[in-house]
Amino acid sequence: MTFNFARTAMLAAPLALAAGMASAGGLAAPVETVAPTPIAPAPAPVMRGSDWTGFYLGGQLGYGDVTISADPEQDDLDGIIGGVHAGYMYDLGTIVLGAEVDYDLADISGAVPALKTGVEVDDILRLKARVGYDAGAFLPYATGGVVRANLSTDDGSIEADGDFYGLGVAYKFSDSILVGGEVLQHKFYEGDDGVQGNGVRATTATARVSFQF
Template sequence: MTMTTKFARTSMLAAPLAIVAGMATAGGLAEPVETPAPVVVAPAPVMMGNDWTGFYAGGQLGYGKLDPSVDTDPSEPDGVIYGVHAGYNYDFGSVVLGGEVDYDLTDISLDTPDSDLDGVLRAKAKLGYDAGAFMPYITAGYAQAQTSDDLDDDTDGAFAGLGMSYMMSDSLILGGEVLQHQFEDVADAADVDATTLSLRASFKF
């Protein structure tokens, strides 16, 4: 075999090796392809609202103050109020409509004229906003003041006010309420405004 033939065969073998080496140096074969790690996206939290629909009943305890249109002693009699209530709410989603009846006994008395406010009966309409566990609401309706002694009478009137309810659990609701009442011609003697503030606890059925 001549020297020329050996050189030709060596060149034919070296050429492919040089091409492969060049590709490896350039990253064509030796460099692995990196796959990006999958990104795990946490699901967005789902806000769960409370359902205020249903019957409820409970009790209330609070404070009341009278503002008669005539001079009395004391001039603005006040005292403790306490009673019971029952009602029904229907939750439309954001809006809650309801109706309620409640009755308060009181220890509010006047020395002059000698009279007692024995109780207040109310029939309420309520319009609330479903804010989850909280429900602020407005309320208004019919009220009847029951008085005795010198002002012995049952006097019809009206009231309006604001309230807030908080659903502690599916069956327990706590809240508070401020109401402003107007009674005209109590025992044909005087007009009386009354303000009440009460804390409430209700059991939902």
């Protein structure tokens, strides 16, 4: 009996030792660590232009001021102008080229002692070339061309020819609606003798709305 007890103890001792090591974590299976999946950074936003190519037509309303350098005593020649315009733009990617014709009726009148008459500006016709920068929904541009103004005086009518230059901006309110404005400087250098040599200049500023198709 003593022998059996001793043999049992000898067999139980290693089992007890192994159980104790397992409970202490010595025989625990290794835990596999999974590396976190790298997250790619979000791409930087890319500025994209709009496609400005197409025909457009619309209207404008604004203010005009006429000065005659040869007549420092002239009355103020200023008033409201408004009319219609039509044109075409071609988008090259960054540069936008265009051509336009616009026509304004004018309510501008006053006395001009240098011309010995009163003057009323009846209408203004312009032929324009435009060069713009495609800035997405905005299109800032420079414009210039030739102009003809019809004037009425106490002695009859005058046709005054000249040129102009200026700056403008258009904004795509929607795919087909454009809003914007222009400021133009005019110089009249040809026409009837009543205009030549008198330094006739005009400044106009207009708000514009166009429909593009």
